[in-house]
Amino acid sequence: MYKLLIVDDEAEIRNGISQYFPWHEIGFEVVDQCENGKQALQYIDNHAVDVVLCDIKMPIMSGLELAKLLYDRKSSIKILFLSGYRDFEYAKQALAYDVKNYIVKPTKFDELFKIFSELKVELDEASPNLGAELSSQLTFNEKVIAEIKSYVEENLHVATLEEAARRVHMNSYYVSKYFKEKTGQKFSDFIVSMKMEKASELLMDIHYKTYEVSEMVGYTNAKNFTRTFKKYYGKSPREFRNSQESNDYR
Secondary structure, three states: OEEEEEEOOOHHHHHHHHHOOOHHHHOEEEEEEEOOHHHHHHHHHHOOOOEEEEEOOOOOOOHHHHHHHHHHOOOOOEEEEEEOOOOHHHHHHHHHOOOOEEEEOOOOHHHHHHHHHHHHHHHHHOOOOHHHHHHHHHHHHHHHHHHHHHHHHHOOOOOOHHHHHHHOOOOHHHHHHHHHHHHOOOHHHHHHHHHHHHHHHHHOOOOOOHHHHHHHOOOOOHHHHHHHHHHHHOOOHHHHHHHHHHHHHO
């Protein structure tokens, strides 16, 4: 994971970018947040940092001043500017200090994803540990999917995409796409399949009525449960239970 430092004088923006973008998925770890360039420089002097995503206009020390200091030091840290200022002069100065990109607020998810995915490739190409990094990324993906599935299994009757996303610190819209890409199955279809398989187990116990099974797997409306179950198994819950009982007597 490449270490990313986020610098912005607005706490809401810092927190939003840190928490609601899937940094881990594209190979970055947010190591800390700072509210101005001076704080960022102090952090950099005492910790390893690969990339700085930094606002341009900040009190005490601006993003441009920070970029110039790092440039003068011949630092290998990659800097990307984040700003609401569409001023060409700022962009020109950013280029002078070898800033990698200039992102205009408000940030767009797809733009951020594209820019940092491309930066990841660039960093990988310059890294002697590329193979190890790719193996690590694979392990990370497996862990994320396992965590999502574990959450659903443990909270089947109340499981939601939003809560699954919170568990893995990702944006819910992205988790939906991510889960489909990594498993070949939609998140919503996965939940339905888990609910139906659990329901089929519960129906084997004659002590449970159909509406009780329905509630246990998260359906407050028994008719909706019956409709979904029949679509999944080709039999209604009653027919499924009867067919299992018939098999037991053979």
